Amino acid sequence: MQDPALTFGLEPRSEAERAYQLLRRELLNGEWLPNERLRPQALQQRFALGLTPIREALMRLAVDGLVQGESQRGFRACGVSSEEWRDLMSARRELERSCLAAAIELGDAGWEARIAEAMEQLARTPLPKTASDRKAAELWEVRHRHFHFALVSACGSPWRLRFWNTLTDHSERYRKLRLLRRKESAAKVRDAVGDHFAITRAVLARDTARATQLMDTHLATTETAIAGLLQLADEDNTAAAK
Numbered sequence: 001m002q003d004p005a006l007t008f009g010l011e012p013r014s015e016a017e018r019a020y021q022l023l024r025r026e027l028l029n030g031e032w033l034p035n036e037r038l039r040p041q042a043l044q045q046r047f048a049l050g051l052t053p054i055r056e057a058l059m060r061l062a063v064d065g066l067v068q069g070e071s072q073r074g075f076r077a078c079g080v081s082s083e084e085w086r087d088l089m090s091a092r093r094e095l096e097r098s099c100l101a102a103a104i105e106l107g108d109a110g111w112e113a114r115i116a117e118a119m120e121q122l123a124r125t126p127l128p129k130t131a132s133d134r135k136a137a138e139l140w141e142v143r144h145r146h147f148h149f150a151l152v153s154a155c156g157s158p159w160r161l162r163f164w165n166t167l168t169d170h171s172e173r174y175r176k177l178r179l180l181r182r183k184e185s186a187a188k189v190r191d192a193v194g195d196h197f198a199i200t201r202a203v204l205a206r207d208t209a210r211a212t213q214l215m216d217t218h219l220a221t222t223e224t225a226i227a228g229l230l231q232l233a234d235e236d237n238t239a240a241a242k
Contacts, residue, residue: 019049019057027066028169029138030176032077038067039074065170078173082230085174089223092167096219097212099152099160104208107154112204118143118150119200123193141172147196151203151215174226195221 023043026032040054047054058075061067067075103111122143128136145168152164195218202211 014053015049016053016056019043019047019053020060022047023057024061024064024066025138027061027077028172028176029134029141030173031134034077034079036077037074038076064166066173080174080230082227085223085226085230088167088170088174089219092164092171093216093219093223095160095164095167096148096152096215099155099157099164100203100212100215101208102155102157102160103152104203104206104211106156111150111154114150114153115147115200115203118147119196122147122196137176141175145172151199171222175222192221 023038032038038058040051040058043049043054043058044051058067059069062069062075066078068078069075122140125140125143126136127140128134148168149164152161155161195214199211199214199218202214
């Protein structure tokens with residue numbers, strides 16, 4: 001299965017595919033707020049595409065779970081919730097451990113080279129400095145996903161990789177809450193980079209127990225950070241309603 005990160009920047013073959021890729025990228029990159037209305041006419045102007053491919057794209061994205069269809073009222077971006085985030089990350093962590101363990105067992109020298117290259121690219125990619133720096137956020141996210149995909153890509157199961165891609169799509173949507181609104185210190189950012197290097201070393205050493213433990217801790221850290229942001233958002237919404 002091809003790494004979705006490698007399709008970044010490729011020209012779609014049809015208007016419907018172009019509409020789907022453009023809107024999907026914006027949804028995953030946090031361009032649309034949770035529950036924000038997606039009006040076909042406005043999207044037609046935004047992307048300079050016809051209404052038919054826009055509607056086809058919205059229906060595909062509804063199947064993907066990235067937008068919600070509303071009877072007689074069009075579409076809106078999917079919402080977020082603490083409960084969904086916990087469930088999503090529980091599934092992601094379990095599947096990632098399984099895929100990584102299988103990849104360590106089955107991966108060859110070419111797989112090791114892909115991991116090393118992906119790690120080098122990610123290490124050279126700066127995190128966005130401000131919430132408005134969306135181009136930097138998108139590039140970092142693409143290379144971060146490429147790194148994680150490289151790790152699990154040799155697991156030998158196209159079905160597991162398909163589910164991995166779906167879970168990663170949805171976790172990326174939540175992760176933008178952190179990446180574009182992060183207030184971590186430089187030390188914490190360096191710790192995240194250190195996580196990636198430590199995982200890489202354990203994987204290339206074929207130390208399955210350490211690699212899977214490091215990966216699970218890495219994902220758990222993200223889970224906790226975003227859960228905190230969601231809790232703050234819930235508290236703000238409750239206060240505003242009073």
